[in-house]
Amino acid sequence: MASVSLINVTKKYGRIPAVSQLNLEVKATEFFVIFGPAGAGKTSTLKMIAGLEEVTEGEISIGDTRVRARASDEIDVAMIFETYALYPHFTVFENMAFPLKSKYRKLDSAEIRSRVEDVSRSLEIEGFLQRYPAELSGGQKQRVSLGRALVRKPRVFLMDEPLSHLDAKLRHQMRRELKKLRNKLQTSVIFVTHDYMEALSLADRIAVLDKGRLRQVGTPDEIYLAPEDVFVASLFGQPRINLVEGLVLNQNDRLFFSTTDGAIVFPIPAGLRECLERSNLEKITAGIRPTSIQIIREQSPAAVRVWSFLSEDTGSKHLYYMRIGETSLTGITESGGIMEKPEKLFISVETEKVLYFDHAGKRIREG
């Protein structure tokens, strides 16, 4: 296990920077997720850490060792790619022993056997050592693939979207499998993904990248509950957070959020008052997660009357698409049923869960 640090790392392909001035500190034994949309620079970053790509500017170290390109044997990293890449004509044991048989390692067969057996016990695949990959389930193959990397006792594990080629069902299942295994890895893991559920589920901390720049680093709860900006808020959650533009109103010395047409009005928590007044913000954007919108059937003081033009069944939940004046909203409820045709409904917004952003998209914080 080793820590990994990136100091002012920039990667350019030609004149275009794929990664700009990136600073990251991955702690020893941490499960660290690099997350972002396509073109964010995730894989370039991972390849630089692995020594597979040259760093244009800046410095990467693993433990005390500085990473030099094309010298990945010096830094002892193990990389797991999209596919498991097991040798089909080798047994599980032979697959796992393979990296240890390298002539550079000079390990005797007793040592090889004991390492493979240790790792296979911890991954609970000791019963399959004589089987061939074709006889294994997807989850077992994943374990063998991890095991083959673990026997080398790498200081850092690098994983590049290892679940992305699986169909949705298997991907969710494998994600939980991986989560069960992660405590047994006892090594630092850097995991690249564009799937926000993988990031939230697996990570100790998540780094959100966008166009080669770092947007936010934090625990899954920090990222979800306290996103730095509109960009980060929009990437986590499906359907996306509703972004509603509006104004700050002061009525009887209480602050309210109101859409520009006045169709939705709700109170702003007192904690945000100081910041709003200090920066003299008038125009703000409210970020309302679809789960913070409750569909109610009757009028009540807090209720907002909406025109719901469509609802969708998604099995355990129902999605509502709504319009209120010039604002469009998506809401999600666990019950309520499906509307046969467009309908007038009432909604209430869980105002304590609303996030507020300034005109530059930065989240407005308390204090």
Added chain:
Amino acid sequence: MRERGLEKADMAEIRLEQVRKDYYSRKKKIEAVKGIDLCCRDGEFMVFLGPSGCGKTTTMRMIAGLEPITAGSIFVDGKKVNDLAAGERNVALAFENYALYPPLTTRENIAFPLKAKKLSRKVIESRLKEVASLLGLEEVLDRNPGRLGGGQQQMVSLARCLIRDAAVYLMDEPLSHLDSDQRFQVRMRLKTLHQKTRRTIIYVTHDQQEALALADRIAVMNDGRLQQLDTPENIYSRPRNFFVADFIGEPPMNFIAGSLFHEGNGFRFQSEDKSLSLPVRAHSLSLPQEATDGESVILGVRPEDISPVLSSSEHSVEVVVEVYESLGEEGILEVRCGRNVLVILSKPRLSLRNGQRLTVSINPHKLVLFNPQTEERL
């Protein structure tokens, strides 16, 4: 010529009677579709759903006239169309791979089917505008398809289908190349368009979420056979067999093998390893008319119908936490109960440790039972 927008033109009811399709591969017969009967009503949004190789695309291609039918009949609005060529069947198509004309611009590609029918420029222009705004293609109308991303090309292909006046609209995985945000958007617009126009649509997908969201009725297919044809709600809560129950829902339904024993005026279910025991009464979703004591069954329960509780009851079981995921809006909890693993949909941000003991309650109204031999729901 009528001057209209995208509203519905022709009546169309699609009926399939014992439709079969055999292929020959290396002189071996492969039965791709093994006798399908179904009726897609006029104005209905029907989704063909199933895993790859289930015969859903083949069935759609036979309706389109792109594949000859081995046996059976297909009727469009009461008229048998078995021997009509694709062009004579009055169907509009959108495919997963786009089949766009590379030298033409997006605008020309979309308008192509209307130009071919010699509609007036005014009609073409107004419909083009409507369909381009529906699918968010206004900005790219003058570009060639080669300069568009995969998702946009797929939207062009869908636009070219929707712009037409046809009896029925056939779509094969039309959203598969979009990212998840776009998919939500286009799915919503497509459904809104359908509610407005009530065109007859048959839509093929392997994505159960998409099927549940879009369909008036879903035809679930597997292994060349129709498994169930029903509303999304019934497909989800009253699956006819094990396959449908397992295929629909994410996370999938939990299944526990066990046996039934008489108890009061109902039954008691006991899992094979005796770790789990629950009453099954008249209010459950399935109750066998009669069962011998010790009869084998498979119990099914959806992840959202199990929840952690503070005190035990006759509907609760003791479990051990295996893994807990906090996923922003929801949590997924995997627990062990004897030799059974249960997946539970729960709240996010709970403080749960691996190995922790927990009592969970199983909603007695939502239990389903399957016959382990026939795999049918009891």
